[in-house]
Amino acid sequence: MGQVVSTLWGPSRQSVNAGAGPHFDVLEVGHGDYVALINADTAFWILSPRGEALDYLLSPELPRAFQDKEAKLAADLNTVRFGLLPSAVYFNPTERCNLNCTYCYLPQEARRSGTDMEPARLLSALARLQDYFVGTLPEAARPQLVFHGSEPLLVKDSVFQGIEQYRDYFRFGVQTNATLLDRTTLDFLKSKGCAIGISLDGPSAEVANRTRRTWAGSGVFNQVSRALVDLADYPGLNVIATVTRENVAALPEMVELLHRQGVANALLNPVRGTQAGGRALMPDQAELAHFFFAALDRAFELYEKTGSRLVIGNFANLLLGLVAPGARRLMCDISPCGGGRCFFAVGANGEVAPCSEFLGLPEFHGGNLFETPVAELVKTGAFTRVTGRVVEELTPCKACAVRHFCGAPCPAEVYAINGTLDAPAPYCDFYAAQARYAFQVIARGRLDAYLWEGWRDGLEEIVVM
Amino acid sequence: MAKEKSTKKPISIRYACAPNGDQVGLSHYLMAEAKKK
Numbered sequence: 001m002g003q004v005v006s007t008l009w010g011p012s013r014q015s016v017n018a019g020a021g022p023h024f025d026v027l028e029v030g031h032g033d034y035v036a037l038i039n040a041d042t043a044f045w046i047l048s049p050r051g052e053a054l055d056y057l058l059s060p061e062l063p064r065a066f067q068d069k070e071a072k073l074a075a076d077l078n079t080v081r082f083g084l085l086p087s088a089v090y091f092n093p094t095e096r097c098n099l100n101c102t103y104c105y106l107p108q109e110a111r112r113s114g115t116d117m118e119p120a121r122l123l124s125a126l127a128r129l130q131d132y133f134v135g136t137l138p139e140a141a142r143p144q145l146v147f148h149g150s151e152p153l154l155v156k157d158s159v160f161q162g163i164e165q166y167r168d169y170f171r172f173g174v175q176t177n178a179t180l181l182d183r184t185t186l187d188f189l190k191s192k193g194c195a196i197g198i199s200l201d202g203p204s205a206e207v208a209n210r211t212r213r214t215w216a217g218s219g220v221f222n223q224v225s226r227a228l229v230d231l232a233d234y235p236g237l238n239v240i241a242t243v244t245r246e247n248v249a250a251l252p253e254m255v256e257l258l259h260r261q262g263v264a265n266a267l268l269n270p271v272r273g274t275q276a277g278g279r280a281l282m283p284d285q286a287e288l289a290h291f292f293f294a295a296l297d298r299a300f301e302l303y304e305k306t307g308s309r310l311v312i313g314n315f316a317n318l319l320l321g322l323v324a325p326g327a328r329r330l331m332c333d334i335s336p337c338g339g340g341r342c343f344f345a346v347g348a349n350g351e352v353a354p355c356s357e358f359l360g361l362p363e364f365h366g367g368n369l370f371e372t373p374v375a376e377l378v379k380t381g382a383f384t385r386v387t388g389r390v391v392e393e394l395t396p397c398k399a400c401a402v403r404h405f406c407g408a409p410c411p412a413e414v415y416a417i418n419g420t421l422d423a424p425a426p427y428c429d430f431y432a433a434q435a436r437y438a439f440q441v442i443a444r445g446r447l448d449a450y451l452w453e454g455w456r457d458g459l460e461e462i463v464v465m
Numbered sequence: 466m467a468k469e470k471s472t473k474k475p476i477s478i479r480y481a482c483a484p485n486g487d488q489v490g491l492s493h494y495l496m497a498e499a500k501k502k
Contacts, residue, residue, distance in 0.1 A: 034476070045477065464479065
């Protein structure tokens with residue numbers, strides 16, 4: 001029998017955390033009463049009253065309580081990082097778009113005059129995807145398929161036939177710029193229970209039209225606003241605002257507009273620097289943090305005042321990363337990210353990439369859906385480079401207390417900016433600030449106000465202290 | 466001199482997904498259910 005080593009040293013009943021015990025980082029969270037003590041490997045944390053932090057670190061109580069639950073904490077985090085199967089597809093049925101948004105992650109030439117998928121080809125693609133998922137997912141599983149873009153409603157015939165024929169298997173969604181959402185289209189999508197995501201970048205035409213314009217240069221704010229009114233009560237609606245230096249200062253007003261319109265779910269996503277247009281519009285991180293947090297404050301005030309909640313999905317996901325990391329709903333702030341391991345993207349020519357962000361980077365195409373089985377595509381080097389990217393191997397992430405609340409996204413923009421996947425998030429400072437803000441939310445007792453109703457359903461509490 | 470104890474209580478909140486249940490959640494933009502291996 002080998003030597004037994006105790007990680008908590010010292011005389012019996014007086015054990016202390018003397019070096020080989022659990023490690024906790026101390027994080028200033030910007031709250032008057034609390035600091036965070038974080039075991040980064042398991043994403044475990046405790047908010048300690050400032051004056052007692054040293055007692056927690058030096059006495060055996062916290063290390064012992066933590067060690068009792070360490071395996072369970074680690075297993076839950078491990079599952080969401082490495083134990084999931086692909087169960088969603090972002091599917092571009094056309095390369096074309098009727099808009100020319102300056103930050104798009106798809107190459108301009110393809111968006112102007114690229115390929116459309118004819119109905120028969122799209123149906124053939126869905127058949128191949130269904131074959132793959134039937135062979136990998138549990139019997140009752142219904143994977144998600146989001147028609148994405150470019151603008152998917154430019155090829156309505158193909159999209160509608162796909163939804164009609166496969167709606168008993170896939171759960172469909174459509175991410176659209178909303179300019180082609182006429183009455184017939186809305187009625188069809190609603191009647192089939194499709195999720196509908198709308199892109200809107202500002203609370204006014206003056207702001208929104210700075211980045212989202214037609215090829216001729218005219219803005220589409222008024223059309224999108226009309227669609228928003230038509231969809232106000234639709235439960236499958238979400239709104240995505242891409243945050244750039246052009247609209248960052250308007251984020252609080254954006255929250256007011258969405259709340260006024262009855263929108264329940266929105267994402268305020270900082271623009272990715274995967275293509276040159278996006279890189280040129282990336283907001284300053286300090287400015288982004290300032291206005292993003294002001295928008296979150298505004299969402300809380302509106303909830304307090306009206307009882308009606310607007311969930312900012314990307315922040316809610318980070319909060320979940322703190323309180324229930326295995327239950328996160330978005331996959332960008334997990335390492336490895338969800339690209340290629342929880343979902344993948346299919347382009348209009350059948351090319352398959354780990355994520356839509358990689359569709360414009362051919363070196364990350366695993367191959368073609370019409371030529372190679374999906375099960376083989378997701379094992380190619382193009383995929384495993386992304387699915388193997390973990391914060392433990394990145395500098396400075398490997399030593400960062402919030403590495404599992406951030407995930408060092410996004411590999412596509414990291415690669416485009418640095419020429420390698422082995423670099424931290426371009427928005428590193430912002431993500432760290434966001435983690436600190438999330439701890440403030442918890443310290444102020446506001447957690448539930450920022451999350452979905454019933455977010456604890458199906459979860460099991462792990463009581464450490 | 467004895468140190469005064471803070472009136473603030475420590476806070477720690479952590480939930481896990483049920484061991485045999487599906488993960489709640491997932492996806493880049495919308496919400497779906499992830500499937501465990």
